[in-house]
Amino acid sequence: MKLGILWSAVAIAGAATMLSGTPARAEKSDKGITVVLAVELDSLDPCDTQPAQNANVVRGNIFESLTHVSPVNGKVEPLLADSWKQTSDKTWEFKLKKGVKFHDGTDFNAAAAAANIMRTQGGSNFPGLACLNSGQIPTPVTAEAVDDLTLKVTTTVVDPILPLRLSYVDIGDLVSQTKPEKVVNPVGTGPYKFVSRKQGDAVKLTRFDGYWGTAPQIKDVTYIVRKEASVRASMVETGEAQIALSIQAQDATDDDRTVTFKDNRIFVMRPMTFKEPFKDPRVRQALSYAIDRDTIVPAILGITGAPYYQMLGPQVNAYIPDYDASGAMKYDPAKAKELIAAAKADGHAVDTPFDIVTRPDILPDGGELVQAIAQNLREVGLQANIKSMENTAWREFLRQPFPPEQPPTLQMISHDNTSGDASFSFPKYITCKGINSAICNPEIDKLVAAADVAAGDERDQLYRKAAEILYKDGGFIGIAEQIRLIMLGEGVNYKANPLSGLEVRIADVQLN
Secondary structure, three states: OOHHHHHHHHHOOOOOOOOOOOOOOOOOOOOEEEEEEOOOOOOOOHHHOOOHHHHHHHEOOOEEEOEEEOOOOOOEEEOOEEEEEEEEOOEEEEEEOOOOEOOOOOEOOHHHHHHHHHHOOOOOOOOOOOOOOHHHOOOOEEEEEEEOOEEEEEEOOOOOOHHHHHHHOEEOOOOHHHOOOOOOOOOOOOOEEEEEEEOOOEEEEEEOOOOOOOOOOOOEEEEEEOOOHHHHHHHHHOOOOOEEEOOOHHHOOOOOOEEEEOOOEEEEEEEOOOOOOOOOHHHHHHHHHHOOHHHHHHHHHHHHEEEOOOOOOOOOOOOOOOOOOOOOOOOOHHHHHHHHHHHHHOOOOOOOOEEEEEOOOOOOOHHHHHHHHHHHHHHOOOOEEEEEOOHHHHHHHHOOOOOOOOOOEEEEEEEEOOOOOHHHOHHHHOOOOOOOOOOOOHHHHHHHHHHHOOOHHHHHHHHHHHHHHHHHHOOOEEEEEEOEEEEEOOOEEOOOOOOOOOOOOHHHOEEO
16 A cells, blocks of 8 residues: 555545445345454444454444545545545545434534544543544544534644544544543444443344445344354354454365455564663664574464564555565574673673563464564573463553553564554654653654654655664564454355454445
């Protein structure tokens, strides 16, 4: 996805193309399906749709956004907004779609859109609200209704990709977005409406007959969670479920019931640079030299992964085209030992034990891969221990502020960026004040800040320079590019796309 494609779609006032590549609809039926997930969602709030475990259920099903990134060509397309234009350097005007209803029968309008945007900004009106989508708009904005179908958004800095950012702001009903409490009974504009949730058991949705777009074929969908990939696959084989997400290579079928896709998801390591043994960049560089990606990644992940050395995928504008081919940071255990010894000679406590913080569901076969990584690190003299935990606890280690008593960590992260723009990754992951950052390099901060307000080739070049410094500094270490697998039941048709890791729109699923 070339960012230049995005610029043409952003700069023009939202060309009126709808989601491309969607198959022709079959007649509505009374049939339902069951989707089996790897991780239970932890929020039904439209402000919490960034994590995949939430997005897989609600995004594109219950909730929709003003704009959408096409999974076919990467363009920013209209969704709940019909068109948009930039009226000044810091002001945008959006014309909204007419006749759209929320699931409770109330009108979708500019007031509702503004409330959802403002809720991502937090502040005194929403005390204690932890909005997981807040990082998608990194600098403050003000959204206000001009009239029922005209929305004005004012930014505090020049933001040339605001329409792209708003594709990550899902829209819930107006009443729920004016309260500080989390939404537990979600009301959106999507093709499916919420029926019920029994925590630890199932989430149920049903077709919304008042949907403004084309009616989906399938009437009901039930989401259940099974943590073991083999169990998810076997449920589809036996007909207990019709779709299984995140299956393993060994469970894949050799026919079209197993579909593969890439979603720019990279398996990476993030060292805690503020504590030993990772304070010295030489030790962080040694982490990369110590890991034999070319052996362990194919052996363990098979068709679901390939060796990789960067943080972001090739469709993102911070990707460095020749970096992997250059051999930089490739497996060289002797070099790793040399760097560690040099840091030790300069007084760094390289023998300090640290925890590799991971999750059982981090990726299919992730546990075995993490064990292999830990063994590689021990072989060069580092004191690595594995600490596997559930998602909620894992996230506490991911985010600032880090408690002073927290031991040094090497965090395993499965990071995706489907937007094509590094602003959805770099500000929160690699800047000094980034919520998920464990590194502080003023030079990186300066480049990221300049890139965030630049456009075109200048923006791309600035992000690439920041990436070069990041990898040289050892702030993030790429391990594998992930290839995702979905299993479909007999008679189930679904064409996976680069967004399928984040949202599986049931409206795009058809039954024979």
